[in-house]
Amino acid sequence: MHRNAAGALIVVLALVLSRLPGDAQAPLRIGASISLTGTYASLGQMMKRGYDVCLKDVNAKGGALGRKVELVSYDDRSDPGTGVKLYEKLITEDKVDGVIGPYSSAITEAVANVTEKYKKVMLTPLGATSSIFKKGRRYVIGVITPSEAYLEGLIDIAARRGAKTAAFIYEDTLFPKSSVRDPGAAVDIAKKKGLQVTFVEAYPKGTTDFAALITKLKAAGPDVFGAATYFDDAVALTRQMKELNFSPKAYGVTVGGDLPKFYELLKQNAEYVYGPSQWETGLPYPGEKEFVEAFRQQFKEDPSYHAASSYSGCQIYVDAVRRAGSIDADRVREVLLKLETRTTLGDFKVDQDGLQIAHKMVTFQWQDGKKIIVWPDELASGKPRYPTPAWTQR
Amino acid sequence: MTITPQMLGQVVISGILAGALYAMVALGLSLIFGVMRVINVAHGPLLMLGAFATYFLYHGLGLNPYLGLPLVMVVMFGVGALVQRTLVARVVDAPELQSLLLTFGIAIALVNLAQLAFTSDIRSVEYLTASWTVGGFAFSKSRVIAGVLAVAITAGAFLFLGRTRLGKAIRATSQSPDVALVCGIDVDRIRMITFGLACALAGAGGALIAVMVAIQPEMGQIWTFKSFLVIVLGGAGNYPGALLGGILLGLVEQLSSLLLTAQLSEAVSYVLLVLVLLVRPTGLLGGRAT
Amino acid sequence: MRRVVLPALAVVLAALAVYPTVASGYGVRAMLQLFMWVALAGSWNLISGLTGYVSFGHIAFFGAGAYATALAIARWHWPWPVAALAGGVAACLLALVIGYPCLRLKGPYFAISMLGLNEVLRALVSYFEGLTGGGSGLSLPTLEATIPIYYAMGAVAVAVTALAYAIITSRFGLRLMTIREDEVAAEAMGIDTARHKLAAFLLSAAGPGIVGGLFARDQGFIEPLSTFALVMTITMIVMVLFGGKGTVWGPVLGAVVLFVSQELVWARFPYVHQLLFGAIIVAVVLLMPRGVLGVLQQRYRLPRTI
Numbered sequence: 001m002h003r004n005a006a007g008a009l010i011v012v013l014a015l016v017l018s019r020l021p022g023d024a025q026a027p028l029r030i031g032a033s034i035s036l037t038g039t040y041a042s043l044g045q046m047m048k049r050g051y052d053v054c055l056k057d058v059n060a061k062g063g064a065l066g067r068k069v070e071l072v073s074y075d076d077r078s079d080p081g082t083g084v085k086l087y088e089k090l091i092t093e094d095k096v097d098g099v100i101g102p103y104s105s106a107i108t109e110a111v112a113n114v115t116e117k118y119k120k121v122m123l124t125p126l127g128a129t130s131s132i133f134k135k136g137r138r139y140v141i142g143v144i145t146p147s148e149a150y151l152e153g154l155i156d157i158a159a160r161r162g163a164k165t166a167a168f169i170y171e172d173t174l175f176p177k178s179s180v181r182d183p184g185a186a187v188d189i190a191k192k193k194g195l196q197v198t199f200v201e202a203y204p205k206g207t208t209d210f211a212a213l214i215t216k217l218k219a220a221g222p223d224v225f226g227a228a229t230y231f232d233d234a235v236a237l238t239r240q241m242k243e244l245n246f247s248p249k250a251y252g253v254t255v256g257g258d259l260p261k262f263y264e265l266l267k268q269n270a271e272y273v274y275g276p277s278q279w280e281t282g283l284p285y286p287g288e289k290e291f292v293e294a295f296r297q298q299f300k301e302d303p304s305y306h307a308a309s310s311y312s313g314c315q316i317y318v319d320a321v322r323r324a325g326s327i328d329a330d331r332v333r334e335v336l337l338k339l340e341t342r343t344t345l346g347d348f349k350v351d352q353d354g355l356q357i358a359h360k361m362v363t364f365q366w367q368d369g370k371k372i373i374v375w376p377d378e379l380a381s382g383k384p385r386y387p388t389p390a391w392t393q394r
Numbered sequence: 395m396t397i398t399p400q401m402l403g404q405v406v407i408s409g410i411l412a413g414a415l416y417a418m419v420a421l422g423l424s425l426i427f428g429v430m431r432v433i434n435v436a437h438g439p440l441l442m443l444g445a446f447a448t449y450f451l452y453h454g455l456g457l458n459p460y461l462g463l464p465l466v467m468v469v470m471f472g473v474g475a476l477v478q479r480t481l482v483a484r485v486v487d488a489p490e491l492q493s494l495l496l497t498f499g500i501a502i503a504l505v506n507l508a509q510l511a512f513t514s515d516i517r518s519v520e521y522l523t524a525s526w527t528v529g530g531f532a533f534s535k536s537r538v539i540a541g542v543l544a545v546a547i548t549a550g551a552f553l554f555l556g557r558t559r560l561g562k563a564i565r566a567t568s569q570s571p572d573v574a575l576v577c578g579i580d581v582d583r584i585r586m587i588t589f590g591l592a593c594a595l596a597g598a599g600g601a602l603i604a605v606m607v608a609i610q611p612e613m614g615q616i617w618t619f620k621s622f623l624v625i626v627l628g629g630a631g632n633y634p635g636a637l638l639g640g641i642l643l644g645l646v647e648q649l650s651s652l653l654l655t656a657q658l659s660e661a662v663s664y665v666l667l668v669l670v671l672l673v674r675p676t677g678l679l680g681g682r683a684t
Numbered sequence: 685m686r687r688v689v690l691p692a693l694a695v696v697l698a699a700l701a702v703y704p705t706v707a708s709g710y711g712v713r714a715m716l717q718l719f720m721w722v723a724l725a726g727s728w729n730l731i732s733g734l735t736g737y738v739s740f741g742h743i744a745f746f747g748a749g750a751y752a753t754a755l756a757i758a759r760w761h762w763p764w765p766v767a768a769l770a771g772g773v774a775a776c777l778l779a780l781v782i783g784y785p786c787l788r789l790k791g792p793y794f795a796i797s798m799l800g801l802n803e804v805l806r807a808l809v810s811y812f813e814g815l816t817g818g819g820s821g822l823s824l825p826t827l828e829a830t831i832p833i834y835y836a837m838g839a840v841a842v843a844v845t846a847l848a849y850a851i852i853t854s855r856f857g858l859r860l861m862t863i864r865e866d867e868v869a870a871e872a873m874g875i876d877t878a879r880h881k882l883a884a885f886l887l888s889a890a891g892p893g894i895v896g897g898l899f900a901r902d903q904g905f906i907e908p909l910s911t912f913a914l915v916m917t918i919t920m921i922v923m924v925l926f927g928g929k930g931t932v933w934g935p936v937l938g939a940v941v942l943f944v945s946q947e948l949v950w951a952r953f954p955y956v957h958q959l960l961f962g963a964i965i966v967a968v969v970l971l972m973p974r975g976v977l978g979v980l981q982q983r984y985r986l987p988r989t990i
Contacts, residue, residue, distance in 0.1 A: 036955070039612075041514035075955075080910050084903060085713060092709035106821065106907060113904045117828060118709070135823065172657055172810050172819030174907065199395070202819065203656035204810065205909060206616060208607045211408035212651030212659075215401050232516060235608050243525045243534035244404070265518045265608070391524070433792055484970055490791060491738055492973050495925055498918060499965030506958035619799070626796045661807030664800030671793050672785050 027068035028097050028327065030317070031090030033111070035103045038078025039205070042231060042259070043306050044103045047126060048073065050303065050310025051100070053294050057315070064321045072096055078103075080110035087114040097327045100317055103306070105129040105147070105175040112140050121320075121332045125313030126306055129178045133355040139329055141336050142356035143313040143348065144278045144305075147179040151186040151226040153363025153375035154252035154274045159193040161386050163223035163249060166190040167199035169213060176228035177202065179254055186226055198222055207233060210240045217246055223387075224250040231256030235265050242269055242391045249387035250274060252363070259304055263366060270366045272388040277362055279305040279345050280373055282381065287344040305345075312345035397652065404531055405652045406645065411534070411541040413644025418544035419599035419617055420624035421551060421636040422592035428568035428631035429588040430486050432493040436477075437621055438614030439504040440593050444470050444600025445609045446512060452519045452604075459519050460539065463601045467594040474593025478586045486585060501618070508611035516608040540602035547598055548637060551591070555633060564588055568631060627667055629677030638678055700838060704831050712834055716902065718943050719837040720895050724916070725923040725935035726844035727891035731884050732921070733929035734857065736864035737787065740795040740917060741802030745775040745889040746896035747912040751809060753897030754822045754906055759815075764829065765836065768897030775893025776886050783885040787878065799914070806912035821907030824900065833902045837895065844891045849932045851887070860884055861930065926968050928975030931990055937976055 032051065035044030051071055063069045072094055076083040083102050090096045091114070099115055101108055101124030108127030115122040121139045124132070130146040155166065168186050170176040180186045180200065190197050199220035203213060214237075217225065225248040227237055234256035241251070256262060257275030279285075281292050281302055291311055295303040303311070317332075320339065324331040340349045340358070349358035363375035365384055372382035388394075419441060426434045444466050451462040481500065485493045522535040555561035567574040567584045575581050599617070607613070624643050628635025643663060650662035670678060704712050724746065732738050749771030756767035786797045809816045816822060851857040862870040863877050871877050900906045919942070927938030945964075949957045972979045980986055 037509065037514065037958070042516065045514075079913075080905065080907070081903060085710070085717070088713050089710040092711070109821070109823070110903060110905045113826060116826070131820075131823075135826075173909065174820045177819050201655055202810075204660065204807070205819075207656060208616070209408070209412060209647070210656075211412075212405050212648045213656050215404045215408075215652060216395060219395065219398065219401055232608050232610070235516065235518065239523060239606075240534070242523055243537070244532045245525065245527070261516060265516065265520065267520055269523060427792070433795075481966065481970070485973070488973055489736075491732075491925070491929075492969050494738075495922065496966060496969040498922075499962045499969065501962070502958050503962030503966070506956065506962065510955060510959070622792075622796055622799075626793060630792055655811070657811050658807055661804040661811075664803050668786070668797050668800055671789050671797060675789055675793060677793070 027070045028064055029070045029072050031072045031094060031096035031099045033076035033083045033086035033102045034073050035078040036075040040078040040103050046304050046306035047103050047310045049299055050307035051314050053291065054311045054314035058318050064318050069318060076102060076107060080107045083107040083111045084114055087111045091118045091120060100314060101125055101127050105132060106173060108132055109174060112137055115139060119329045121329045123313050123317045125309040129175050130355060133353045139333055141350055141354040144309050145356060145359050145361045147175055148182055148185040149361050150179040150254045150276045151252065152189050153276055154226050154250060155186065155190050155193060155224060157375055157384050157386065158224035158250040159195055163195060165198045165222045166195040166224045167217055167220050167222035168226045169201050169203060170228035171205055171230060171233060172202040173205055176254060179228045208236050210237050211244065214240055214244045214246050218244065222248055224248060226252050228254045229256055231259060235262065238266055238269060238273060245391060247388060247390055251388060260302055263369060268394050271394045272365060272385060274363055274365050277305050277364055279308040280362060280364060280371055283379065285344050285346055286342060291344050308345050312343040315343060316348060400530060401652065405648045407531055407533065409645035409648035410641060411537045413641035414541040414544040415599060415602060416620055416624050416643050417637045417640025418548045418595055420621035420640055421548055421633060422595035423621040424625040424631060424633055424636045425588050426592045427625065429564060430585055431490060432482060432486060433490065435494060435497040435618055436501040436504060437596050438618030439501045441596040441600040441617050442508060442611060442614035444597030445604040445613065448601040448604040449517050449519055449609050459521055459601060459605050463598055466597045466601045470597025471590040471594040475586050475590035478589035482589060505611050512611060514610060516610045518608050519604045521605050536605045540606060543602060623663060623667055626677055627670060629679040632679045635677055635679035704834055712830055714947060716834045716837050718939065719841040720899060721923060721939040721943050722841040722936050723844045723891045723895045724920045725939045726848055727888045728920045729924045729929060729935045730848060731888035733924055734860040734864060735881055735884055737881065738795045739798045741798035742892060742920065743912060743917040744802040744805050745778065745892035747805060748778050749775045749893030749896030750900040750906050750911050751816060754824055754900040757824050758822060764901045768894050768901065771897025772890045772894035775889040779886050779889035783882050787881045787885060802912050806908045809908045819908065821905055824904045826904060830902060833898050837898050840891060840894050845932065845936060847887065852932055922965055925975055928977030931977045933990055934975050934977045
């Protein structure tokens with residue numbers, strides 16, 4: 001009985017763990033793991049939707065290399081380890097023809113080891129920490145501006161209007177931390193612009209009560225306050241700032257503040273909050289109207305930059321495959337390294353390490369329920385309302 | 395950074411307000427443990443259901459969250475009684491590990507069901523977002539009301555346990571199910587009522603928290619652990635211990651965030667817990683070794 | 685019995701030894717992770733299954749091993765097999781320091797102190813970022829070693845299982861189970877309970893420490909949140925209870941069945957895998973509270989040392 005059971009087990013495992021390679025005539029399959037559950041679920045959802053709209057467009061235009069393009073995606077539960085396993089599965093089991101990036105820097109950093117190992121080009125629409133690209137990896141290509149620039153707009157706006165002091169807090173994970181603490185990130189930018197940085201501190205992921213932290217911030221009394229957040233914490237922090245009456249002259253969050261949900265949840269308390277964005281609806285980029293229209297029609301909501309970057313990232317990848325005339329990683333990489341283009345997301349050009357250098361971020365401010373782009377001047381659609389008035393006057 | 399008395403006062407206020415809420419939620423967990431020797435890991439997810447109930451009452455029927463609270467408690471009492479009768483009752487007399495695992499299974503199923511039913515989107519009840527200022531200290535309206543209601547509900551629960559026949563029966567069952575049975579107490583029924591009551595407390599917690607933080611399916615887990623910490627700190631199965639443990643945890647969390655950093659505040663709570671246990675192996679207010 | 689079991693085992697091990705030559709990259713990685721779970725579940729069983737002291741933070745040893753190994757590789761350039769062994773040593777040292785005071789606690793008090801250990805370690809790793817990289821995580825130099833790590837992980841899984849067999853069939857194991865059934869009585873019988881518990885605790889920490897080190901080398905990137913993940917502790921507990929706690933083969937069976945079904949379910953049904961996982965747990969607890977092997981033991985009079 002034991003031998004039979006053990007034998008059966010091996011057979012089952014073998015069946016589970018191996019499958020026949022895909023048919024050559026079949027569609028071009030692109031694999032990705034996306035955070036559909038777990039902490040990054042709402043942003044991962046945007047990413048998935050961006051990919052979906054892209055593939056619809058691509059296939060409407062005849063696909064690539066004469067084949068239809070298909071997305072094979074799994075849920076990585078917002079966990080880097082699961083992501084690693086999934087990319088390995090996509091590449092060696094599902095035998096996808098190419099891969100495209102997952103959500104978040106931490107997961108991108110982890111899975112990049114796998115995609116490198118199998119020599120697959122991985123365009124990462126939402127992996128934006130410079131260190132990912134500075135480890136001698138050959139096939140990782142960035143789409144959005146890296147983390148260091150996220151708080152630049154906020155700091156610049158305040159510095160030009162006479163702010164003297166700055167304070168920053170960040171969630172203690174790869175991306176938020178690098179947007180504040182990396183060389184050339186928020187702290188350095190503030191110092192370079194002549195601001196005195198009076199307070200910098202980390203808080204753990206999952207924090208819901210910011211009372212003590214805000215008490216310290218209040219005592220530090222900065223003119224400009226930047227918080228490197230994801231979404232839940234951005235909402236909680238803003239609410240408690242009001243409760244504890246902490247009102248700096250300019251306050252911005254890095255991620256999450258740009259989602260329409262941010263305003264829906266906070267209503268007038270979201271007014272005057274700044275946030276960086278890789279992209280906003282209404283920017284003068286090619287295909288913007290069509291994309292937004294298609295997205296709204298399909299999902300009944302506005303796309304965030306996460307969706308736009310995934311959409312454009314996928315477009316750029318398919319385009320590179322078309323130009324290379326092949327899915328071969330080295331040839332696609334050649335094309336991408338030389339590519340200089342303007343997409344729905346904005347400009348695209350990478351350096352020899354695959355780090356994005358052309359794309360420009362914008363900074364918006366919530367004004368009367370709308371995100372008004374207030375920085376940089378050449379893309380601005382309005383003026384920043386500075387300084388932010390007391391909470392009772394919003 | 396120099397810590398001023400002003401800052402210290404503000405943080406102590408926040409700590410006590412948070413602690414009152416911890417105490418109320420943890421009392422539910424403590425009740426279940428006391429009466430059934432079951433560590434209910436699903437306590438947090440049940441709290442999450444209470445928060446969603448409040449959300450839907452507020453956005454669907456326009457019901458003020460504080461007026462909705464009794465309704466949420468009644469509904470959650472029913473949910474709790476049902477969960478106890480159908481599932482937990484079968485493992486009450488089994489070793490602790492079995493019930494722990496069962497409630498863990500219930501917990502992840504509940505969270506996943508909530509994700510399917512409500513999606514992972516974050517929601518909130520935007521009500522009372524400002525604060526009162528007294529003597530230079532800010533008192534967040536929602537947190538003060540939550541704290542006051544939590545104290546009131548906890549006090550009500552104590553009165554119920556101490557004064558009423560049913561409450562006495564619950565305490566008797568908690569001290570010794572066998573003796574209670576001999577005394578003519580319907581132990582099965584008491585256990586069901588206790589579980590319902592505990593869920594009502596979790597639901598009340600959910601309702602109050604719904605007004606303070608974002609509502610989403612995974613919001614509950616952290617409350618399971620905090621409650622667990624609170625009742626062990628105070629003494630598992632010791633009901634006043636939950637109150638002491640709750641306030642203590644609230645203060646320690648806030649003060650360690652202020653004096654050290656937010657990153658270390660959870661670690662400090664656990665270090666404190668282990669130190670307390672080393673000196674008093676069954677928590678501050680005794681309880682009984684199990 | 686033995687005449688059937690030993691050849692069967694030899695066949696399985698031989699099949700697993702040649703598996704990497706025929707399997708895909710994912711196949712190897714999945715099997716490697718299965719070994720990891722066998723080792724983790726088996727280790728948890730040594731302390732919690734045998735003595736009844738439920739460790740709710742056993743993944744702390746995994747995390748300690750992972751960080752010790754990663755630091756040894758990244759900062760001091762040790763070869764990875766040595767570094768992984770050092771991870772095991774680090775986990776044992778931690779167990780010694782923690783076990784001495786905490787094993788005096790009983791029931792839920794011990795459980796939460798172990799949970800606390802995990803949280804404290806995670807906070808410390810995040811806080812001392814100069815050494816550990818903090819929340820940004822720690823990246824190891826790229827190295828393609830999946831297949832050697834496969835064998836190393838397999839060896840740890842075999843070692844943990846063999847250790848469990850050795851303990852369960854020994855007087856030492858009997859004494860541990862006596863502690864589980866009634867600690868006061870065990871004490872009265874002259875068993876030095878403190879030393880026995882501590883010994884079991886140390887043995888149960890070594891496996892997770894080494895496995896954590898191998899995991900860190902294999903992933904090439906670790907960060908505090910996913911390295912000290914509570915859900916991993918819970919998964920190993922579920923595996924042991926599913927298979928049958930206090931048995932030799934229960935953790936192996938639980939790890940294989942749950943890991944394979946999770947791989948299958950999660951791939952096909954991303955939105956409901958947790959629900960199904962929860963339902964499986966509830967069903968196991970209600971229908972076979974002593975685990976699969978427990979049920980089989982009752983029904984077929986299998987030896988206690990299975």
